[in-house]
Amino acid sequence: MAQTIAVQMVGFAVMLLIGYGAARSRMVTRESLSSIIVLIQKIFLPLMFVDFIYRGMTPALIARHAPMLALAAVFYPTVILAMRLVGRALRLTGARSAAFRMSFVFGNTGFIGLPLLAAIYPRTGAADLGMFVIVDQLVFWTYGVSIASGRPRRMGIRDSVRGFLNPNIVAMAVGFGLVILRVPLPASAARLLDTLGAVASPLCMVALGALCRYSHMGPVLRSRELYVGVAVKMVAMPVAAALLVRGLPVATELASAFLIMMSMPATTLVPLVVETEGGDADYAVSLSVATIAISVVTVPLVALLAGV
Template sequence: MIFDIVLNQMIVFFLVLLTGAAASKLGVIRKDYLPDFAKLISKVLLPVMLFFLTYSRSTRETVFENLPMIGLAAAFYVVIIAVTWVLAKILRPVGDKAKVFRFAFIFGNTGFVGIPLLAALFPDSGPLYLALFSIIDQALFWTYGIYLATASGTKARINAKSFVNPNLIAMALAFAFVLIGIPLPGVVCDTLGLIANGTSAMCMLYLGALCYFSNLKDALRSKELYAGIAVKMIALPVAAGWLLKATPLDPTMTTSLVLLMALPTMTVVPMIAKMHGTEGDYAAGLTVGTLVASVVTIPLVALLAL
């Protein structure tokens, strides 16, 4: 059942992604549109979707009942940080590529892929699981992630402003509204719902355009891309799925965690890598390579582990 839903959702995502690539081929979406397109999605659409789905499908009780998701997220990041460190030592990417490789394979695309996927699979609880997971995810991304993106010999620029971003604000507001019990007028909910309903398609259209305009040659020639996909996007989530079946935890929670573990590279990784170092193009190749692979690997993980 879960495999069927995941497979269907990834096929739908892939077809919309192809639509974005076709629109780019036809000149409807141009390369210079992508930065503004990404800003619209990351600063408006995804925060609205995250807020609305968390607010509308959570209660004070469900938030407290599902707090173990924070602990599971922390455990996952301890494991993936250790595993990518070992992989980098074995594969020995040149120079700062070792750090950027780890950066790319530690942080998954919870926004553009994770939110739509969990919302489709578990409409009532999926967005809450992702919001709780994101507490650890975002805290590490804007600290340890920035360190990994920063060129060797340069001091990482980490400050409090890094944590003030639309997704974190949306998540904090959603939790506040739910825990305090603040009701929103029906017309506001309808407006937010309409925006949320179109967000998944916009994400996939953008990712399709990103694939079309990206140069994958260097990434496709790098052995670390394939090793990262095999270990992070297949082996680890499958092993976690088998282990978590033996625990008394809610199966929907553990299923959500396994799928979050299997996500492709976070879309903003190339931008952060370029901003803080010299390996932005390498990061972009890994990002698009993992995105294309995820169309196959996520359903495979669902088949083998769930």
């Protein structure tokens, strides 16, 4: 399994390098990159979610993988507390502290987690990811948005509802609805959905590689909080969880998928929300890109150490 993950991450690294080279040669400009990222987030990634859920899930699988909801519900309070304590120990304050905490609490389940689980567990990965993301999005659009600016903010019902009506959550609802209601898609529509969904993963990684070129990562790469955050959230916590999960009555594949989700780098949604809420967007972008680059090494390492 660790070898499969390593091969997949090497493929991601190649795509990152292609994107970096495209940006360096000016084939992808900073302005066009912003449009590409919006296109991915609002069209191709949601289509990938629908396709992955529709092809990989059944009502029986949803019921069998429901324990992932409980694992995710325990994980998020734990990682929120851990990152709060790490931030205090590193003396991070204000907007920088908020961006740090968001970057290491919320993993890249869409751009990286989804294609990775699809490659490792083509039959059950959709169920695991779907259950995990339900909790992930619930926490992101409530707690995450409330701290994004670095200033105290109380979330209203309208704010929460607006957050939940984003394309990814709508796509998940559509996918689950098709599966639970057993709605058959015409063969041509299913093939088209599969084709469009397959575009998301390589396009995501190429865009992230281009983002590496345009991000001012120097100060972040020299900062201690990057490496402390990576060591705690992306390595130590998943490896420690592996020891605990082995004692629980959950399926091996479900436990392995959970550990992979725990080890994900920062999601690229964080910088967008931080910028919208008036936080330290430049710092959030640099953290997100840096953790994605580092995850090429840490995700296979976690799989090896955790015995995935």
